[in-house]
Amino acid sequence: MLTNMQKALGTSDTAMQPTPQETEAPSVPRQKTDTKPGAGKRARAKKAPAVQDGKAAKETASKKPTALPQEAAAKATGPTLVELVRRHLADQSEPRSATEIATTLSQAHPDRTIKTTVVRTTLENLVAKSHVQRTKQGSSVYYTATETPAPTDAAESPTSVQPETY
Template sequence: MPDTQTATTELTSQYTAQVAGDLERNAKEQDRIGAEIDALQGQLRALQHDHTVLTSMQKALDSTDTAAQPAPEAAATPSVPRQKTTAQPGAGKRVRAKKTAAAQGGKAVKKPATKKPEATARTTAAKAAQPTLVELIRRHIADQSEPRSAAEIAIALGQAHPDRAIKTTVVRTTVEGLVAKSHAQRTKQGNSVYYTTNNPEPTTPATTPSAVQPETN
């Protein structure tokens, strides 16, 4: 009887350890797949944003080309000087006055048409010249000497770029995308997750001998 109880206890312990291991692997797999989904969603949003910016630039450039074409009023003005052949006194003055007024009217119509597309193009180009959130995060973690959490990265970027609404959830999704591409590393300390740059070359080679020497001695 004692042998049977011992065997049953050992079998129960084995099943318990196996179930615990399976649960842990299942949880890790869920975290990995969830991180990949979040990263893909972040990339999709970035592509959609770039598509919107490019579409706006295309519309602005098309408007500029349309405004550069001569207006119909300006093309019709050359027919006015033909009235100079009339024998009535003062007719030439009236024709010149009409021509001047038509030319001034044409300029007044052209100015707003050319300025608005240029201003729109400049604004759109300025927005497109801004670095993406992915670039900002990569630069930030590359400049840090220690790992940073998603909340710390979001706070730092929010202070450096107050004109951009940078949220912690978006930062976490984006940096997880960098981890999936091996552009960043993720470390876990307790319940907190920290990120650092994935740089294959050591940033401070001068400190390597001093760090290895105590171990070899």
């Protein structure tokens, strides 16, 4: 097949055969010339999405997370979830579950979306910081506020005492 193609192209067989100098080349491994790490690696370029009637631009724009202006304003001016959970537990006289806390906070703050899993994570973080106590009753977990809540702001904290150096 190759010879038929060579004949069709009009090349001669002698031109394609290697010269004796090429066949007698010493077999020495090629030396690396660049010493920078990763210099020999190729960088793979990212493919641009194919544009069909502007659909690709709309799809990539819709994938970006965007916050509603109302939610952004509520988050900027309102208290954090940690503060809401701590206040709620401080107001309660008996232990509450994460579901009860999430339900109460959702009703008290309808402009915010408060999920039970996020409240549970927040409670566990507060337990780790000793701001909240956890008690188990069977398979249920209940949370109560500790007696002395730690200050959340530097302005609320008492003057700090520097340790003496000897």
